[in-house]
Amino acid sequence: MKIYGVTGWKNNGKTGLMERLVAEFCARGYTVSTIKHAHHATDVDQPGTDSHRHRQAGASEVVLASAGRVAIMQELRGAAEPPLAELLARLLPVDLVLVEGYKREPHPKIEAYRQSAGTDLIAPQDPSIRAVASDTALELDRPVFDLDGTAAIADFIQAELDL
Template sequence: MKLYGVTGWKNAGKTGLVERLVAEFTARGLTVSTVKHAHQSFDVDRPGADSDRHRAAGAHEVLLASSNRVALLTELRGAPEPPLAELLTRLAPADLVLIEGYKRDAHPKIEAHRAAAGNPLIAPDDPTIRAVASDAPLALERPVFDLDDTNAIADFIAAELGL
């Protein structure tokens, strides 16, 4: 599987960019999966649902399956968060995996940046960031794209990965 990340600080436009890239790459005929890192506790289950009751009873993993989707919920119960490399082994084969977050991992990335958020760029100190997508002009020694130019960003990622 080919991997490419979208990183940046909170409110930089990462999720919107990943969403648009998924749509663009699938329109190009590629199979795309995503991995998103969440910094806080999150839940994808409805309180009181049968699967929630299974987890609350102590199940380590709960697999939900229907004719529309399959979801595997794993409770860490104090165990350390699995590293990205381990999580990737759980994915079915795909042409491209887009990874949102995981700033410190070594895969190639594009940084999403919104000037109004007031955060410093990560790119100048991180060689894994190959380009920046911003809503403001930037003078950098790597490619800078308009944050909304999904086609150009997708072309850049495709070229980087040989897709």
């Protein structure tokens, strides 16, 4: 599996870029999975559902299966958050895994940057960031793409990964 990341500070357009890239690569015929890192507590399950009740009762892992989807929820119960490499190993094989977040991991990334967010660029200090997708012109030592230029960004990633 090939891995490429989208990184950047909050409110700089990471999720929108991820969504557009997933759609673009799928339209090109690639199979795509994603991993999203969250810095806050998150729960995809809802109180009152049977699966939530199983977790509340102490289950370490709950698999919720239907004709349209399978969800696997794992409770860490005080254990350390699994590293990205371990999460990647759990995925079914696909052509491309797009990773949102994980700023400090060494995989190749593109940084999403919006001038209006008022944050500093990460790229100048991070060689794993191979390009920047921005809503403003930037002078950098690596390619800069229009933040909304999804096809051009996908072309760059495709070439970088030799897909």
